[in-house]
Amino acid sequence: MTECWRLDDARQTLALASTGGLCPQVIYWGAPLPMNEDLTALTQVSTLDVTGGMLDQNPDLSLCPEASRSFPGQPGLIVRDQDGTPLLPKFHLDHVNQTDLGLTVTCKDEANRLTYVAAFELDPETHVIAMTAALTADRPLHLHWLAAPVLPAPQHAEDMIDFAGRWCGEFQMNRTAWSPGIRYRENRTGRTGHEHFPGLIIPCLRATNTTGEAFAFHYGWSGGHRMIAEELPDGRRQIQFGHAARMETAPATEFRTAPLYAVYSSDGLNGCAVSFQRHLRDRIVTWTDRGRPRPVHYNCWEAVYFAHDLPVLKDIATRAAALGAERFVLDDGWFGQRDDDTSSLSDWEVDPRKYPDGLGPLIDYVHAQDMSFGIWFEPEMINPNSNIHRAHPDWALGAEDQILGRQQKALNMALPEVRAFLYDRISALLSAYPIDYIKWDHNRVLPLPDADQTRGSYALIDRLRADFPHVEIESCASGGGRIDFGILRRTQRVWLSDSNDALERLKMQHNASLFLPAAVTGSHVGPRSCHTSGRVLDIEFRGWVAAQRHMGFEMDPRELTAHEADVLGEITTWWKQNRDWMETADILRLDASDPSLIAEQQQSRDGSRFVLFAGRADTSSQIAPRPLRLTRLEHDARYEISLRNRASATQLSRGKLALKDGPVTLTGAALMHNGITLPWSFPQSMWVLEGRKL
Missing domain, CATH: 3.20.20.70 (Aldolase class I)
Known part of the structure; x- marks a missing residue:
């Protein structure tokens, strides 16, 4: 027998299924499915075939993958009993509580006297799914590793993006190709760390800042974390986040992960970014005085x-x-x-x-x-x-x-x-x-x-x-x-x-x-x-x-x-x-054809105005700038664009560009598909364009 559950908002569907009373697994996460979708059928058609050199059945990639069920990858839980004996949990579904925007999955291992609880909460406005995992026992245990609810990673992705850094050089993006085995990162410094920011982005094929599908993750914990992005021998992929291993130094009867925040986007990395920006600003931070502007x-x-x-x-x-x-x-x-x-x-x-x-x-x-x-x-x-x-x-x-x-x-x-x-x-x-x-x-x-x-x-x-x-x-x-x-x-x-x-x-x-x-x-x-x-x-x-x-x-x-x-x-x-x-604006990264240009569009929530910052980080290999395409504008609307700092144009910028003389008016379609050509500039300089919808 297969039981199924789903969470939905305007952007996405997250669907879980349990077959034969086992710990549920995520069978679908992505663009919205019709409400009449047969999730049982979806579970069945998502099942992998079996061929030579494989087990007779593929173990589930469950919310807490279990070594005791022959799962070939990293388990979601590693725990020892009071005397140090390793336990091999074998969970069965006990019950699921569901609300319009939440799921709580409770599984039990009667033999080892363990209870596992995975909780999901979907925010329909920011589109962020917050999820936690908890383990309880009737006697103190020694915890080595507990992952937040484990999610499958898309197989139609070639690489992943995570973040490294150092003092005075934070948030350096790494692109790593998917391949059989593990991308394993762990921060054991006791703080979030310059070196291993607890985030991961998986862009699907041909995704950019502004287009395509992407999945993103952030582990909300300040004490060091572990990230596992693993491709199993059968081709499936899993994502695990949790506290760094062996951080619980004392035995206890209850352990809990920090929230893992997850986002699906159908409009590139910006969809993930805007969800995280809004969720952090509007849901996470508790402001001392919401009516006070941010002071200089x-x-x-x-x-x-x-x-x-x-x-x-x-x-x-x-x-x-x-x-x-x-x-x-x-x-x-x-x-x-x-x-x-x-x-x-x-x-x-x-x-x-x-x-x-x-x-x-x-x-x-x-x-x-x-x-x-x-x-x-x-x-x-x-x-x-x-x-x-x-x-x-x-x-x-x-x-x-x-x-x-x-x-x-x-x-x-x-x-x-x-x-x-x-x-x-x-x-x-x-x-x-x-x-x-x-x-x-x-x-x-x-x-x-x-x-x-x-x-x-x-x-x-x-x-x-x-x-x-x-x-x-x-x-x-x-x-x-x-x-x-x-x-x-x-x-x-x-x-x-x-x-x-x-x-x-x-x-x-x-x-x-x-x-x-x-x-x-x-x-x-x-x-x-x-x-x-x-x-x-x-x-x-x-x-x-x-x-x-x-x-x-x-x-x-x-x-x-x-x-x-x-x-x-x-x-x-x-x-x-x-x-x-600007305090509540969305920061949208733009896809520049010139790698020396770092450009972003900060746009008001209602889309009525924006400011574009185009920073020239290095000497360009091009003699003249190529057009820079904007994003998330209304196709038929007309926008007035002005170059705020046009007086900063150097003598080497000799052409007669309309932007230098005053505002120009173009449709959203023209700005997004043709783009706008900026004046020539020296390295280490910035153009600032202001736009407003007419």
Whole structure:
């Protein structure tokens, strides 16, 4: 007997089936099926044939593939009994609870006294399916691996896209061809990681940014993950995500995965990107003040580093406000004896040498410039050279002889006394001063992976958020080392990278938009000479790259010439004038025929307006630009297009282009199928086009 279930929205159908009372498997996920589709028949016609060298029947690729049923690939669960004996679960379907938008599948293994529960929740507006798996037992077990509900991967795909990176070089896209065997990635650093962002995209044949079918996945957990993309010997493919293996260091009677967010798109990678952007912004993030526009951000780190001096900071605040900043963030160096990165982490008391009257005089001055005030913490870390480490060396996570990272250790966040101490120190500052923003940093990997560390950090942030709901938190981990939907359920902004090199950020922002909306993605105008790359970039290029996301400055404004200050002020004013609609805009990656061009179209939810950013990252191999095709416009509608920064055209752009003289009007059909030809430009420059539907 075959039982079937389905979840539907306007974009997709997800169908599950259980045959013979076994753990269900996903038999279909893709474009909507008719409501009268015979799912039992679909199950039968999807069954693989059997030939020489195979078992007499192919084991199901179930939600939790079981080695005990001769499944030839990676199992969905690896667990040991109290005495260390490996268990080989053999689940049977117990019951399924279904609502209009949800499914909960319960399976049991009576012999091993185990219960497995897979839960699916479909959001009909964002089209994201969130799914979790849980395992319970009647006695403590040792868990090695538990996958979120396992999904089949399409067989009409040639490659997959996942994400690597490094410090100052996050969100680097990897394309890997499907082949028999496993694409196995695991992050064991104890945080989300620069190196292994927990995401995967599978474009089907001939899919691009704007066309074709694609499937995408994101594991919403901040403590390290494992990803398996496996092609079985019989040709089937499976996708598994879960916590990194052996992260549950203690035996327990219940284990649960983080949510795995999955998206199907019929209009290219952009369909996946827009779903993730909207779901994160509208469903995951809890905003401190939804009616408040995102403020222009100023961070003093690259202006003063540890050399805090009140008159200097006041001067910088004055200049930042004149440029348009609306929030001033005091970075590392305000506490303890913090003159460099070798001391004082965890002491979290204002340094009386630098601030003899406390932070009040600086905060009052910042408020007088019509800016709010934010402050930097790195709560999960401790320097050996600190008062707290001397008093409580046992609070540090890991061995005494561990390798330090940035001269520091991690605190053991699983200890209630550690969380209580941190809460007391942080809440004392938040209670004493009008602080509405925390830059929450995490500058080293952990000495060992431990899920309790992540849960402890979550608990501390949750407690602070509950008691100080007006305080916004930015997740920073040496830049982009902790970016995921798990941390963003507790924070409102991420620092995408420590690199303020606009050329590098142009690429990183473009790739990160596959998962992140502009509203949460901090992007700052850095120094003229970038501190992390040494590259010298024009102020207009730096300004427009920052204006693509949540805009800010992170440099010494005293270095600006009058011309640079004017240009930056103009771009900041433009961003403020447009931020209301851009905060909820969809970021659409464009398919450029020239690989040196990185272009995106940010379009309002109602389609009435858009801005196109076309960044020239490198010297083009073409003598003149080819047309750039837009996307997601109304076929018959007419659009007025204007080149916002046409005055920036160089003398080498000598042609008489209509865009240089003023607005042009074209239909959506013309813009999408013919495209628009941009003026010639130097490398490391940006064209900005504004469009509105007439």
